[in-house]
Amino acid sequence: MSNPPQLVARLIGINKYNNYPDLKTAADINADNLEKFLKEKFEGDIKSIKDGDATRDNIIKELTLLQETFERNKAILFFFSGFGGETSAGTSIICPADIGKDKDKDSPGITDQTLIQMFDNISRARGNNIVSNLNFDS
Numbered sequence: 001m002s003n004p005p006q007l008v009a010r011l012i013g014i015n016k017y018n019n020y021p022d023l024k025t026a027a028d029i030n031a032d033n034l035e036k037f038l039k040e041k042f043e044g045d046i047k048s049i050k051d052g053d054a055t056r057d058n059i060i061k062e063l064t065l066l067q068e069t070f071e072r073n074k075a076i077l078f079f080f081s082g083f084g085g086e087t088s089a090g091t092s093i094i095c096p097a098d099i100g101k102d103k104d105k106d107s108p109g110i111t112d113q114t115l116i117q118m119f120d121n122i123s124r125a126r127g128n129n130i131v132s133n134l135n136f137d138s
Contacts, residue, residue, distance in 0.1 A: 014082030
């Protein structure tokens with residue numbers, strides 16, 4: 001019998017936000033369920049980051065580490081379940097658990113431009129083999 005394919009996955013599930021009401025859907029359970037499924041089908045570095053651990057800094061750190069920490073040409077999956085939206089400037093964002101209401105002292109969202117740049121960096125460093133459930137209309 002052949003070995004399962006290799007996969008690197010970062011699965012973000014945020015149901016509880018520091019400064020906003022909890023989601024009514026189970027975003028954290030979405031990440032758990034996907035992690036369980038992927039671990040049954042694939043080998044590799046499959047990790048979910050949920051709720052209070054899914055801060056802006058931790059999400060950015062995990063994406064940055066993907067540029068450095070595994071063999072080139074492994075399949076890469078980035079999954080996000082949680083609040084997302086659009087800024088007043090029309091920029092799409094995903095909302096980390098620590099997103100705040102006060103732009104001067106709280107964590108901002110992670111913009112589509114930031115994510116696209118990070119995915120591009122990962123692709124350049126590790127191969128053009130990254131997929132995400134995010135939809136960038138820009």
